[in-house]
Amino acid sequence: MVWKCCWTTEAVREDECPSIEADEADLYVSLQRRFVAKCIECPRFGEDLDRLSESGHPSAPVLRLLIDEIQRQKTLMNSMAAFLDNMNMEARFLHEIGVVLQTSLGLDEVLSVALTAFTAGKGFGMNRAFLLLADKERRFLRGTLGVGPRDYQEAWEIWDEVSRKDFSLKEMARHFYDMKLSAEKDKFHDILERLTVSLADQSHILNRALLERRPILVEDAPRNPDVDPLLVSILGVDTFLILPLISRNRRIGVILADNFITHRQITPQDVKSMETLTFPVAFAIERAALYERLHEDLRKLTRANTKLLEQQELIVRMEKLALLGKITSSISHSIRNPLMVIGGFARSLLKDIPSDDPKRESLQTIVREARLLEDALDEALAYADSALPALDRWDVNQLVGNVFREVVKNVAGDRMSCILDLSPDLPTIYTDYRQIAYCIKKLLRFNLEMMGTAGELYMGTRLDGECILIEIRFCPEHVHGGDEPVFPGLGEEDGTKGMELSICRVILENYCKSFTVEEYGSNGRRYTLRLPLKKEGT
Amino acid sequence: MIMSRILVVDDESSIRLLYSHELADEGYEIATAANAADAVELLRRDDFDLILLDIKLKNESGLELLQRIVKERHNLPVILCTAFSCYKDDFSAWLADGYVVKSSDLQELKDEIRRVLAKKSSRGPTHKQM
Numbered sequence: 001m002v003w004k005c006c007w008t009t010e011a012v013r014e015d016e017c018p019s020i021e022a023d024e025a026d027l028y029v030s031l032q033r034r035f036v037a038k039c040i041e042c043p044r045f046g047e048d049l050d051r052l053s054e055s056g057h058p059s060a061p062v063l064r065l066l067i068d069e070i071q072r073q074k075t076l077m078n079s080m081a082a083f084l085d086n087m088n089m090e091a092r093f094l095h096e097i098g099v100v101l102q103t104s105l106g107l108d109e110v111l112s113v114a115l116t117a118f119t120a121g122k123g124f125g126m127n128r129a130f131l132l133l134a135d136k137e138r139r140f141l142r143g144t145l146g147v148g149p150r151d152y153q154e155a156w157e158i159w160d161e162v163s164r165k166d167f168s169l170k171e172m173a174r175h176f177y178d179m180k181l182s183a184e185k186d187k188f189h190d191i192l193e194r195l196t197v198s199l200a201d202q203s204h205i206l207n208r209a210l211l212e213r214r215p216i217l218v219e220d221a222p223r224n225p226d227v228d229p230l231l232v233s234i235l236g237v238d239t240f241l242i243l244p245l246i247s248r249n250r251r252i253g254v255i256l257a258d259n260f261i262t263h264r265q266i267t268p269q270d271v272k273s274m275e276t277l278t279f280p281v282a283f284a285i286e287r288a289a290l291y292e293r294l295h296e297d298l299r300k301l302t303r304a305n306t307k308l309l310e311q312q313e314l315i316v317r318m319e320k321l322a323l324l325g326k327i328t329s330s331i332s333h334s335i336r337n338p339l340m341v342i343g344g345f346a347r348s349l350l351k352d353i354p355s356d357d358p359k360r361e362s363l364q365t366i367v368r369e370a371r372l373l374e375d376a377l378d379e380a381l382a383y384a385d386s387a388l389p390a391l392d393r394w395d396v397n398q399l400v401g402n403v404f405r406e407v408v409k410n411v412a413g414d415r416m417s418c419i420l421d422l423s424p425d426l427p428t429i430y431t432d433y434r435q436i437a438y439c440i441k442k443l444l445r446f447n448l449e450m451m452g453t454a455g456e457l458y459m460g461t462r463l464d465g466e467c468i469l470i471e472i473r474f475c476p477e478h479v480h481g482g483d484e485p486v487f488p489g490l491g492e493e494d495g496t497k498g499m500e501l502s503i504c505r506v507i508l509e510n511y512c513k514s515f516t517v518e519e520y521g522s523n524g525r526r527y528t529l530r531l532p533l534k535k536e537g538t
Numbered sequence: 539m540i541m542s543r544i545l546v547v548d549d550e551s552s553i554r555l556l557y558s559h560e561l562a563d564e565g566y567e568i569a570t571a572a573n574a575a576d577a578v579e580l581l582r583r584d585d586f587d588l589i590l591l592d593i594k595l596k597n598e599s600g601l602e603l604l605q606r607i608v609k610e611r612h613n614l615p616v617i618l619c620t621a622f623s624c625y626k627d628d629f630s631a632w633l634a635d636g637y638v639v640k641s642s643d644l645q646e647l648k649d650e651i652r653r654v655l656a657k658k659s660s661r662g663p664t665h666k667q668m
Binding site for chain 2: 338339343345367371
């Protein structure tokens with residue numbers, strides 16, 4: 001019998017088998033492979049088989065059975081190959097996502113990668129995805145990010161852009177993070193705002209997915225009694241998938257995914273694949289949140305460390321100053337006695353010298369210079385004295401009054417209006433008289449120096465809740481343009497004055513509940529010190 | 539007029555000299571002691587109306603002497619003289635009738651002496667026990 005098909009010929013020429021494609025040249029010389037790949041589907045072979053059956057050849061029925069089985073096996077193999085291809089693609093996709101997630105530390109970056117993976121065509125191709133995260137207190141799931149189109153128009157624009165740019169998944173996630181993240185948050189703001197679910201509501205379907213640690217595919221949502229109608233109305237779809245995000249038994253959040261535009265069916269295989277992705281996503285989100293918290297703690301620690309260093313420096317400075325004060329006090333003490341004797345005898349001699357005696361002027365000079373030196377010593381001793389604390393209960397009015405009178409007498413100009421306004425019957429407070437007096441004295445001196453000879457100084461006390469408030473105001477008289485005084489703040493100045501004001505600031509921080517420095521009037525300044533009535537810790 | 543007698547206790551001879559000159563000019567009768575032992579001896583021998591006492595004597599404390607004076611001659615007024623203004627930190631100093639920070643201008647000292655003596659005269663005579 002002459003066969004139309006080449007199924008009995010070991011090697012064939014090109015024109016003998018029309019089914020073989022250009023890239024299948026090896027089939028020309030291999031009957032076995034050619035038979036399985038081409039002949040059993042070739043119409044010529046079908047005709048040959050019919051002729052064989054008609055001839056009554058005993059092998060014809062068996063041959064047909066074998067051919068049917070081969071075809072069935074072939075279909076099965078093709079389907080398995082397709083399945084394996086899909087699996088392989090999915091594995092590669094998950095690997096790619098895993099790598100990207102592993103290298104992403106910022107929370108927004110992780111979220112961008114995750115939601116892109118769910119919605120991109122090269123990913124799971126869902127139309128929309130919403131992420132709800134558990135808040136820090138673990139009380140609520142809150143809508144955090146949504147991705148996808150809001151309508152058909154936008155859907156077409158997005159898909160057009162995606163097809164034109166042909167991004168890889170990683171590039172797409174990066175593009176989303178760089179260009180679209182904030183816009184996307186705004187776009188779904190209304191939905192995200194309403195997507196808030198209490199974690200305590202265990203009957204809510206989102207919490208059920210978390211408790212049961214499995215995805216839930218919701219179908220026919222409006223008629224599903226397990227689904228909160230509010231959730232259905234927010235999403236506006238009948239079918240959606242709930243994917244729980246759990247990492248180390250911690251409820252991180254949930255992802256809601258749907259096909260809002262295409263209404264493509266979500267298959268069990270889709271659910272399984274997307275579930276696989278939720279594990280690295282949950283882990284990455286938790287890691288990013290921990291990383292963020294770590295950064296915040298690090299920032300706090302760095303700030304605390306800086307402050308500690310500053311305080312340490314200040315303590316060292318103050319210790320040096322205290323030592324300097326002790327040395328100063330010792331030297332001053334040694335100087336005072338001889339100085340007193342020199343000045344004292346000069347005064348004594350001056351009393352008996354006639355007014356026209358030429359020695360009188362010399363003696364007067366000795367008296368004057370001795371007095372100046374004594375004043376300098378007093379200042380040095382007062383400074384040294386103030387460095388050591390002397391805590392007790394003190395009358396603030398007495399403190400303020402003494403300082404006011406002393407400074408005003410020595411420093412205030414002739415045309416200076418000085419007002420002391422002490423509220424009567426103030427309770428005593430537990431504080432360091434010397435240190436507070438030192439600070440107020442310094443503030444008064446520096447500010448009065450700035451004010452010049454004219455202006456108004458106000459100093460008052462009053463009860464202010466659980467504190468006694470000391471208010472000091474400086475209002476210089478009108479100064480000519482460009483000559484406005486620059487009043488010292490606390491620690492704003494440079495040099496010795498800056499150092500002294502810095503010490504004042506530290507002392508006031510120690511003893512005051514609060515103190516403020518603010519502009520007053522057009523070119524004045526107001527200092528407010530609040531000294532607590534109660535001793536700290538009582 | 540009866541002159542008030544003042545005992546000046548100071549380890550600095552030049553200060554004793556200055557006080558002696560200046561206070562004698564004011565009409566007081568002055569005796570001086572350079573240390574606590576001399577002061578106690580003088581107090582035993584003579585009557586005084588007032589003591590000017592330096593807080594820091596060489597190798598001894600004027601405040602200890604002050605305590606002794608107050609204990610044994612409790613009506614004898616004492617004015618503490620000091621080169622350092624933080625004398626009030628020591629409670630013992632509170633026993634004194636007056637305080638003066640040493641200064642070349644002795645006016646404050648003279649005023650304080652007058653004030654303390656006036657107060658003493660209103661209190662009556664002292665009792666000698668030392």
